[in-house]
Amino acid sequence: MTKYVYSFLEGNRDMKDLLGGKGANLAEMVHLGLPVPPGFTITTEACRAYLEAGETPETLDVEVTAHLRKVEADMGKQLGDPTDPLLVSVRSGAKFSMPGMMETVLNIGLNDQSVEGLAQQSGNDRFAWDSYRRLIQMFGKTVLDIDGDLFADALHGLQQKNNYSGDLDMTTEDLKALVVEYKQIVKDATGEDFPQDPRKQMDLAVEAVFRSWNTDRARIYRRRERIPHDLGTAVNICTMVFGNMGDTSGTGVCFTRDPSTGHSGVYGDYLVNAQGEDVVAGIRNTLSLADLQRLDSTSYDELRAIMTKLETHYRDLCDIEFTIQQGKLWMLQTRVGKRTPAAAFRVAAQLVDERLITTDEAVTRVTGEQLTSLLFPQFDRDAHKTVLTRGMPASPGAAVGEIVLNNQQALERTQAGASVILVRRETNPDDLAGMVAAAGVLTARGGKTSHAAVVARGMGRCCVVGAEDLIVDEAAGTVHVKSINRTFTAGTVIAIDGTSGQVFEGDVPVVDSPVMTYISHGLEAGLAASIDEDTQELVKAVDRILTHADSKRRLDVRANADNPEDAERARDFGAQGIGLCRTEHMFLGDRRKLIEAVILADTDDERQEAFDALVPLQTSDFVGIFSAMDGLPVTVRLIDPPLHEFLPDLTELTAQLAVKEATGEEVTAHDRKILAAVRANHEQNPMLGLRGVRLGLKIPGLFQLQIRAIAEACLECKRQGLDPRPEIMVPLIGSVRELQIVRDEAEQIIAEVSQASGVELSLPIGNMIELPRAAMTAEDIAEESDFFSFGTNDLTQTTWGFSRDDVEASFFNEYFDNAIFGVSPFETIDMHGVGQLVELGVQKGRSTKPDLHCGVCGEHGGDPLSIHFFDSVGIDYVSCSPFRVPVARLEAGRAAISNDVTNA
Ligand code: PEP
């Protein structure tokens, strides 16, 4: 029988798949002897079973009863007992943290009787009725699907009527009245009374948490964070402890280090006389932990000791949720905390300095994605700026955009091509779509641990919170800045600085980040460009980690570049050569006419004339690139366009000529010749048509011209005392015979150039593996090939039968929704399908030539997950766009270190 429920004593931190992150870490804290309220976890497997069958497995109910009785026995209380009730919280908790995306219900077990019991036991009527109204409100919204505004409006209405400034002003009588009103809301909305049976409350709440796995916002979040849709969430049922039991109670969130800067120290938000939901929702502005020290030094000291214990145990920055109930500290949650990209690098380096982790581990603690975000530009220090106001810096970066006030505006304006800043009074999880679309997020309320802040940090989205100077009026479409008494309408451009918390008027120019300066010009330049000590520390941390990654990686990193400027940039970024120089890009612009002439040529002489004009141009292209990459390999791919890219569009051309005819303008013989050529070359599926090696074989002389240009350029560079290292690559090979023909011709040309000059030229000749047949027959192809380069773009296209240029926009959304894949196979290599062909191609190729050099030059070469896969199947190098080179270096280092661990 499947076991669906684990007590906190049965789990541990390695059981995240089954117990979710929260459940696994609660269990870990219990083992560490920390004060965790008793409880149990319902597994993700139960959630999956529920979502599949639409009902809970029967055995789950039975198991829950047994575990609930154990907790009741431990606590000496029964769930919902009228005289002294045990109350529980029902919290979601997936394997990967999805802050605020799923549901939580607190105070389960309260009803019309037990509220009296709670009042008596606690000696605090107000607290009991406040807890009851919170239960009905949360339960109504999340379990019964009632519009949350109905409850919020009733609450605000009551506060307004009495001129209250907030929740704490409400009296017991107010809360009792609110409970009556809330129950009526439930009755009106559902036709039924608010459920009084405690166990029924609990079961319904569990189901609601299961269902919340599939809400729109949860799905959007998962897609963004690349979390698979089929994991399901666990549910934690935990004895309630109360932060709203008066002034000696409270609740808070803290981090063992600052998640924005990485600095060690005490960092957190605390709210007196409140429940956890108040902190994360950012409804009330919070106190700092220093205030807690003043208010309750015993709990503060205990919390500090626990923070140290947790950080030592997890050997990483931890975030913690805690509650103090009448002076007693309880731990509600911990996990390895989310952090900003800069903090990730700083913390990793600090932990090495503190001898808590090794440098290898430090490399695995940061990601390519984090490095990418550090490369983004920042506001120009010297630019003129008008500060409108300031909030708390919650997630760093520089964002400029139009003010938008809700999701809809955010989506509309970004779809129209605008950059937007989402400005909200406070955010809630429903704002996720807007946050994803926005360049930055600005809120008037909430602390650094509010949802807005946590979610923005997780996404690397620039964010400023708690700008209390702002009055955001969504209905009026305005943002008013109180201190300067100015009002801005939606659509006005502002700029926000997530590092300083400043908000500026208008467009502010941005400049390179110091990390980017370091990457392109070295450590000294990076440090010089860093304004303050914090930034210098960051640049040093990046240098340390990246240098170590470089020393560990097995994969070389090359760049895809087809002009000297890109080649130079790539080299600055640490590229070890060019893995793909797409020569078709060299035939665009003015030179398109020459290719057109090749295609239109009636005689060999005419064609030769066009070739003769092209050879010197190509030669000088190559000289430029080989010089920029002096001493490093440059893989030049022979021309691979679908032919139609070089000819006018058939429909357009037909229309143009029709117009000419209609208006009596002369249609020349040349016009007609082009139209005939376009018609003759028109293909239904150009990507599967006359391209690559097929074109080379169809148009005699085309490849030869390029090969000659490569050889001549090589010679020219040598004459200049350089060390050119070109490699000739043949695209779209499906049969060894194709390669053999090109190779024979190439060798002949190289020999000619070599003989004529008296200089020995050794140019490796290899091919792309981008068709399934090439991978399947790689042992034959290797006979004629000096190297393989996997063109995983085409290999994905041809393996799935997906037209690369069409499918993503046309039906991938449905594929994501149906969990056919969680991420586009054009972005991350489809390891089970396309990836197997790569692995097979490498194996078969090396069965013929054991030392066969194998690279990847498709887009996947710069994708972190794909890089890990390529490392594991024995690829020698990846090649990606210049901007991704630093990321690929880091990820290749991480892959080497973690693949070593998994293989050990
Ligand atoms: C590929 O197919 O992966 C590749 C690199 O070639 P292209 O994208 O130019 O077709």
Ligand code: MG
């Ligand atoms: Mg290709």
